[in-house]
Amino acid sequence: QKEVEQDPGPLSVPEGAIVSLNCTYSNSAFQYFMWYRQYSRKGPELLMYTYSSGNKEDGRFTAQVDKSSKYISLFIRDSQPSDSATYLCAMGSSGAGSYQLTFGKGTKLSVIP
């Protein structure tokens, strides 16, 4: 079993739809969680960073963490064509093995005008 599982998609939605992206993980040592967005031929760009279970909102983006279920989500409201990208979840721990992130393989999202 991989440490982080993420459905690769592709996911295609109409403009204005609510998008839900998810990752599951198996390592209980993961304590902080991130979502990155990666456009084609670019490096990953940080979208959201959370350290605790619960919800965190930033504009149209909401990150949700459920440590008891080892499940994280990213919701995008009122999706726009400019949101078309690959979304990567990433996780890290602060103990041994810290200073590295473990990534999901990414979900490719297309928002159709």
Place this chain on the structure above:
Amino acid sequence: KAGVTQTPRYLIKTRGQQVTLSCSPISGHRSVSWYQQTPGQGLQFLFEYFSETQRNKGNFPGRFSGRQFSNSRSEMNVSTLELGDSALYLCASSVGQGTDTQYFGPGTRLTVL
């Protein structure tokens, strides 16, 4: 503040050659991490440097090595290139604490023929 820069952006090499990639972190960041990104495996951690010391290393063969200079700039080297080393190599910088946000550069796309 300038972002993370990586040079060169594109590189073509043949099997058996060696290659050196360079990364300049965000000003004030002392930690540099390297990742390999391929379609099949996604983003995989190579190693992380802080104050010229390697703090953590991923599960890659010894052909992959790196170093960090006193100005925090980092280089990674791959010797005896194999076809499977074709990938996007990403560098990320952070202030240096284990739970810090990592900011990525645009990557170096290496093609091995």
